[in-house]
Amino acid sequence: MAELNVVRLVIVDDDPLVRAGLRMILGGTGDVDVVGEAADGRDAIDVVVRERPDVVLMDIRMPRMDGLAATRRLRDRGSPARVIVLTTFDTDELVFTALREGAAGFLLKDTGPADIVAAVRRVALGEPMLSPSVTSRLIAMATQQGDDSRRHTARALLARLTDREREVALAVAEGLTNAEIALSLHLGLATVKTHVGSVFAKLEVTNRVQVSRCVHDADLVPEQDTRSS
Structure with a gap:
């Protein structure tokens, strides 16, 4: 955790409107500092290495390098940043892959602002965060595909x-x-x-x-x- 319990956050999404919305939601909380942004996984790695955030909000589908590959590379580099994957859940297997790559949480992109803030705070404290619908879907998939x-x-x-x-x-x-x-x-x-x-x-x-x-x-x-x- 950063000094004074302020969570250092990096936002990674190829949609500038999504990044702007997340920055607006999280930047005004007083205990979350958005220290960097990136539009794809490749730039995300550079930003995370440079800024050393506590938490990364990581989109899955992006050009050049997707969020799954970026999460894996950050893990392989030993980055302590905890990744929350942002997903529309349009491809179920991507979620399972992200689990294997070490994602600490999942949020749907239509998650409410208060829940997004709570998720960032919780993951920064070392706790996992799964949207309830994601949890239900994962369990159902595990049963169906088991x-x-x-x-x-x-x-x-x-x-x-x-x-x-x-x-x-x-x-x-x-x-x-x-x-x-x-x-x-x-x-x-x-x-x-x-x-x-x-x-x-x-x-x-x-x-x-x-x-x-x-x-x-x-x-x-x-x-x-x-x-x-």
Whole structure:
């Protein structure tokens, strides 16, 4: 996070009107500083490397280099910037690809201003952000397109977890924050953070969205007493 808890933000979209609208929405909040813009993925990489933002709002479909390729290259460069993918959801597979590339959140382009601001703040704090309709669509797609191979892989990964880590993974998949998990499982916040880190390592993922995808790939549903201790 930037000094004084101001979120440094880069906006990436090939439509100048979209960029202007997002700048207007986010620039007037007082705790979000739009430090750069780019019209395609290639320029986005240069801007992110130069400005070192906390969060990047990244369009998917752009000329020269799309948002997925840019997200992957930023990840490969070790950039700490957290990417929120902006999507119209016109191609479902793009969303799954973005998950694999390490996107920390998804927003539809028709998301309301207040929700966009909330998403940027939440992702800057290290929490994932999925539009409710995106979450529902992802789960539905995972069910419709699920095959034995993917389900087997996900369950094999989850089998590496201890009972407590499994509880934490299920809670993460439900969208709970670390603080909410701590309260629900009667654990200290530091303990939850340790468990989340272990879950990331054992599931071979880099963010909470990917944990959620693994849980849903495995077709797991929390049991009634999962959240008690």
